[in-house]
């Protein structure tokens with residue numbers, strides 16, 4: 001462990017050279033993580049914290065996995081990187097693409113690799129535009145997204161994101177992104193007719209947006225199966241089948257953003273499998289490598305692939321990053337899929353997710369807890385000023401976040417006033433119970 005003087009110097013470097021861009025008041029007492037194991041983070045000053053958010057919802061296989069370090073080392077010694085553009089490929093890139101084919105849906109059999117979720121979503125938008133141009137409908141370029149969506153921070157994905165805080169300082173807006181209400185049963189802010197479910201109302205909002213914009217101008221609808229950063233919003237079961245039907249009716253592509261929900265998080269390999277949903281494009285990142293190295297990408301339906309494949313030379317799909325199909329990243333991805341499979345981590349997420357959710361729901365005895373919801377190991381607890389009005393209480397949620405961290409449990413405040421829990425899928429029953437018990441103790445002490 002470094003001595004105190006070293007830690008002070010490290011923090012000074014961090015604040016001056018690495019983290020100067022956020023508000024300085026938010027810089028108090030950061031965790032300086034030195035090592036981690038399972039679900040536990042160990043800091044340079046000897047603190048031990050249960051990472052209830054798996055890094056940034058991504059360390060699915062848990063920390064300290066020698067198998068993943070070995071996979072990177074072995075591949076780096078063979079070939080860490082070489083071009084993946086036309087005429088060249090590598091063994092792990094081709095193998096990982098094959099392994100991903102059909103994993104989310106039988107019609108998604110082609111992969112494009114990027115290095116993260118924002119790049120993946122940006123690639124999806126370009127691919128949707130490309131697809132319609134190839135089909136002779138170049139005027140179809142708009143993207144319908146939902147409020148409270150988070151899709152990344154490139155310029156395009158910033159404006160696909162439906163959280164205004166992300167837009168404010170970066171305008172003017174990229175044209176063509178249209179937002180509709182999120183399918184958020186606890187706080188639905190759209191128009192809901194008598195007798196209509198929230199799922200039906202939220203789907204109708206998409207149809208109305210399609211008609212308002214003109215379906216002949218819309219390329220795609222993008223949706224996270226469960227909205228993460230927007231507040232762990234689990235849509236009602238009737239929502240996605242209706243969205244799929246609308247996409248078919250009006251001829252628009254459905255892009256599902258599985259950056260958080262992919263690779264076992266919700267209890268199935270992908271979030272779309274919760275509803276047997278067929279997307280045309282599916283984006284992924286995070287859990288594909290459990291965060292050990294950066295990797296993301298896009299799965300394409302056979303119809304979209306054919307449009308690319310059959311294009312004349314002059315209309316080639318000119319898209320690809322230097323690091324698309326990075327050999328070492330793909331090798332880690334492959335080994336990570338082995339771990340998820342061998343240890344049945346998606347099923348484990350389902351079982352332990354039930355335990356976590358049941359535990360969090362016991363906290364409803366506290367009046368500031370409005371709702372606990374989730375699927376698999378992706379849960380959220382809504383903190384409110386008053387249960388009857390459901391008024392959010394962001395300050396209190398922030399206070400609870402801080403108190404939890406002080407007691408050694410890391411969560412994240414998301415959405416209006418929600419605490420998110422998405423621990424590594426290797427978490428044990430005792431560790432789940434510890435999250436719930438600590439949360440209860442914090443609420444008790446308020």
Ligand SMILES: Cc1ncc(COP(=O)(O)O)c(C=O)c1O
Pocket residue numbers: 056115116117118119121150151152153224228229257258259260285286296
């Ligand atoms: C649903 C979703 N999409 C996209 C992204 C962006 O991914 P990245 O940060 O890897 O660019 C995130 C990041 O949290 C996300 O949660």
